[in-house]
Amino acid sequence: MLLHMSTWKEIDERLKSSRTVIIPIGSNEQHGPMGLLGTDWLCPEIISHAAEKEGDLLIAPTFNIGMAQHHLGFSGTISLRPTTFMAAIEDWVDSLARHGFDRIYFLNGHGGNIATIEATFSQIYSHYSYAAEPCPFIMKLRNWWDLPGIASLCARLYPQGHGSHATPSEIAVTFAAYPDFVKSAAMEPRIAPNGPIRDALDYRDRFPDGRIGSDSSLATVSDGEQIIAAAVKGLLDDVAKFQAE
């Protein structure tokens, strides 16, 4: 069930049987010479929407702009400042909790979001902690690449060149979902360098085409289909466990 394609009465009805909601969350940022700018929000959207067709899930709209300050040196990147990102996540959670959702699950597509999302969870819980009141809901952050079964699959598909940004796996997921938007580009060097992540100008100096440690050109539509299938299964299992908590 897609929340945004439902009426409020349908959500009211759903809340009688399940109080869990899944929020695909990502970022809109450069993904190297052949990756889509939307990759990081498209991946959790693709996976969660595919899972919704196979299981009994409620998927919220996609939270598509995250914390990508380090990518601002590349055109098309849109970032929230960490403090803005925190405020926005808090308002999403407060809205959903207002309706009675008590299991709020973020399926994340961007490594750069993790610290800020976790800091936000602490911020949200802290209101209850200072007030000595029980928080009526719980939150969970899961990166799609950490879903059960994904790491081993990617290791098998990409023994070399997986890297950590503009990875062939995330690009494959978008290619499988949007084959009309498959792009290609020469990778120079084939495997991109590694290094620390700091401000945008430093990033652009270290990683001239935007990739980190990856060979994006390994991505294929068929890989993407396998990854999506595995992630759907992993997500359904993971949400089931969360719901049962």
Next chain:
Amino acid sequence: MLLHMSTWKEIDERLKSSRTVIIPIGSNEQHGPMGLLGTDWLCPEIISHAAEKEGDLLIAPTFNIGMAQHHLGFSGTISLRPTTFMAAIEDWVDSLARHGFDRIYFLNGHGGNIATIEATFSQIYSHYSYAAEPCPFIMKLRNWWDLPGIASLCARLYPQGHGSHATPSEIAVTFAAYPDFVKSAAMEPRIAPNGPIRDALDYRDRFPDGRIGSDSSLATVSDGEQIIAAAVKGLLDDVAKFQAE
């Protein structure tokens, strides 16, 4: 051109010929017994994506959560607080301006967003005003229903019962784009009441099924197709004028 389906190099290339970007912006909120929760962000997304197929536009990802505090009494509504909404819009604009965009056009789908978006424009401009520096970009807000040609079309299609929330026109647009999600419900009363908008509990008391002044059941797929066609034309004209400014 859809920004999120492009690579950063494609955006870099585009910036050589055009520095205009369109942001579909809306809200995720109750739309009465048969309107989709996503109506207000789906409409500008539908219209701008349709226009992108016919003209030379660059469309940013959809800003899908807006200011809908008054709808929080209905399940599924997700709202940003005005101050959060302002901070988020500012970060989107700062990101896009960072790349050189100098015409930032918001195509809005939610009346409740207008005041806060305009206050944000003032906030953004004010940084330059206090510093006595020229602002290197300009921003424009346009509600899709204010695009040239739309008001007269809606008046013709719905001489009665158009109203102002969960209107047949906005619902028709979503039905035309997503015919698999056409819903129906009895309208009681057929035309919903009117009244002021305040906090969420007051709203729910005044407008028990969520609609204001409208008969949503007038919406048809075919109306939606006409409205989309008119809005596409209106948008292309309006953006052309903005670009020429």
Next chain:
Amino acid sequence: MLLHMSTWKEIDERLKSSRTVIIPIGSNEQHGPMGLLGTDWLCPEIISHAAEKEGDLLIAPTFNIGMAQHHLGFSGTISLRPTTFMAAIEDWVDSLARHGFDRIYFLNGHGGNIATIEATFSQIYSHYSYAAEPCPFIMKLRNWWDLPGIASLCARLYPQGHGSHATPSEIAVTFAAYPDFVKSAAMEPRIAPNGPIRDALDYRDRFPDGRIGSDSSLATVSDGEQIIAAAVKGLLDDVAKFQAE
């Protein structure tokens, strides 16, 4: 009754019979070559203080600095940033609501304030909306030029050259109230240009003497007296309706 010229015991007493309070709110900003910098806060102050003499109103102190970032290119303009303006309005409202006022009416004198005041109302209501609690008071914004009877009077007095900033009507109101401060200046051009409002430097380029669309020199003391009389009547009627709600 002027709140600031009363003791707390008198306000306590008043609250037993009426819980309505009127806040004159405006801006301190350039008003062209012959308009007073205080015009936008003087007008609602003049009108509400005149009305207080004729009806049973409680008038709060004047909120004299508003959102005028676009006028900062002209000496003497004092502006709050929108976010500051919002915080200040919220504190005024919280203070008045603390005492039991449940009808808080802002008589506004500056078009540039409107969006931010409305965004603030949403911010204030949102605290109740997220908490699922009823808001114990209601707020209303009324521009003095939108009071019943004013638009038609101004159209009659100034069939040409009324414009939208440094208008003869607002200047006439201040001249009628403060005849010792009547000023005159050559209008070049007689009717000022129109255009969009953005940052301060852009504003000064477009509107070199500060006026927008107006011929301030049409203002006379006698016009001002008529406008004040009409506005007093309009205000008393409008507040009575608000009180009865």
Next chain:
Amino acid sequence: MLLHMSTWKEIDERLKSSRTVIIPIGSNEQHGPMGLLGTDWLCPEIISHAAEKEGDLLIAPTFNIGMAQHHLGFSGTISLRPTTFMAAIEDWVDSLARHGFDRIYFLNGHGGNIATIEATFSQIYSHYSYAAEPCPFIMKLRNWWDLPGIASLCARLYPQGHGSHATPSEIAVTFAAYPDFVKSAAMEPRIAPNGPIRDALDYRDRFPDGRIGSDSSLATVSDGEQIIAAAVKGLLDDVAKFQAE
């Protein structure tokens, strides 16, 4: 010269010879059974406007709402939270500095404002201090009762019962300026108690009629006239020294 009764061109002209501006700042809060709610902003307004008639001063509009959280237990008090107060002062200063004012003098009428105004000065200066840039203006806070000559005059007029809130001296100033609003009330006890200032309920418990340490009933119009005369002289001297710095 009253800033708000001037045109921007007059302020432009003035800036050629003097870059000093005086801001009357106070609070709107209970002042016991016979003191006006506006006392604390009326006093600096009265004194500075009187001084403007005798010397060459430029007076800004009155900053009429300050930090009065502890008085919120008494009807009619309007307070800004300290953080809001700080933001508002900062925006006033930024606006005035934008025009080239480099001596910004606050004539204060409320003891409860002092700490927050000083903290704000630090906040404003800190932007320059972190940036290692010179601050192009200086700010000064002066309480009107600390102007040269006032303390000794008040000690002479009120050897007993001056106290620290709803003092006969401040009430006398307002009575002298607004003889139509002279009020009287029985003082019980004649001299109010002293004690610490904390939250609003604690304040109301300690100081049931609002006064602290004072016998407001000692105030006379003629005292007020003497105090105003002395304060005018003190202000002109003090501003002259500030200007010469």
Next chain:
Amino acid sequence: MLLHMSTWKEIDERLKSSRTVIIPIGSNEQHGPMGLLGTDWLCPEIISHAAEKEGDLLIAPTFNIGMAQHHLGFSGTISLRPTTFMAAIEDWVDSLARHGFDRIYFLNGHGGNIATIEATFSQIYSHYSYAAEPCPFIMKLRNWWDLPGIASLCARLYPQGHGSHATPSEIAVTFAAYPDFVKSAAMEPRIAPNGPIRDALDYRDRFPDGRIGSDSSLATVSDGEQIIAAAVKGLLDDVAKFQAE
């Protein structure tokens, strides 16, 4: 009892008999050519820890970074912006109040902190004041040099050259506690100049070696021992009175 050298169970136990806690608070900032950067937080720490050995006190960890924007022109100074300082103090207080502490006593070592701490107290109390709820705790600010007995002792020890920054008394306290860190430097001029405190560059111009009005070289270990002994006594008395309130 040192809070940070205790277990939570020991604090739980302590709360049964006393709900008072003392927070040493200061600043880390330049103290002239021979004063330690830590002087202002070391002094209240030294005094309170010494007092803890003689009386029944509970001492919190030291709040070591305060408001020192004006000292940022000198290497090693670390400052919080006033608004940050306020937020941090508020969180400390909220944490301690959460456990039931109802007497929160700040022993301050830095004059530059005073205004901001007092503004913070108002901010904290204001939450209760707007909500019309009693604040369950009280706060007190005491500068160590204002403890009973200190001013007269310092006047006796340093009839000349005490000054107001990098004073011989504060330096003597640190020397007595940390004799291994006794430093010396030529004082040029012997007694430093006086003047107003503004931004960092202005400060450095006025006070080239950092001192204000003082001759730091008067400090001796033996003075420090006397001052500490007097301050310990003063603190025990002062806290006893606060506790009894």
Next chain:
Amino acid sequence: MLLHMSTWKEIDERLKSSRTVIIPIGSNEQHGPMGLLGTDWLCPEIISHAAEKEGDLLIAPTFNIGMAQHHLGFSGTISLRPTTFMAAIEDWVDSLARHGFDRIYFLNGHGGNIATIEATFSQIYSHYSYAAEPCPFIMKLRNWWDLPGIASLCARLYPQGHGSHATPSEIAVTFAAYPDFVKSAAMEPRIAPNGPIRDALDYRDRFPDGRIGSDSSLATVSDGEQIIAAAVKGLLDDVAKFQAE
């Protein structure tokens, strides 16, 4: 070299040869029935001060209050809200960068700080990223237990019962440094439970004595000495690498 035990001239001198500074950062929070409330800030302070005696390091004052909202159910815990923590870290960094430090190394003692510190680094870098300016300094976060050599040592010392909160290793470090404060308590159960970390009441329910997964009673002074020695070596190596970057 301890920054707070130095004069500003000594820091000035030091900056000529090294622009690196180490900030011990932790938290003040419950550490089970026998761990000190200060454990998490004492450990990095102990280790860095020990290292300072053996190598050429500059150690800033200890940042002793961190993000510990989940521990607020236990007396003595003092926490900053994540947003406050971020603002404070930013001000520390801005202060140090103001003096020319370009390598800012946080030695962290609290797992709960990590996400918020990393989010803060992003916030700090983002100012430069939006402005398209190079950030003149780099920051590094290192948990002391992740220093080279520590994990293996702890695994050897505590093959069982190390856990993740109130661990024998961290308690041992404090015991070694402060043998007068060695405490003991019965561990029931011997090894504490594991589980997720949420709000304070949930935490207290899951972890009744405060420990997570650990047997604190394994801590000995002699272990602590070994761990400190290893950490000193690890820190010197790690900082040398950072400095060389």
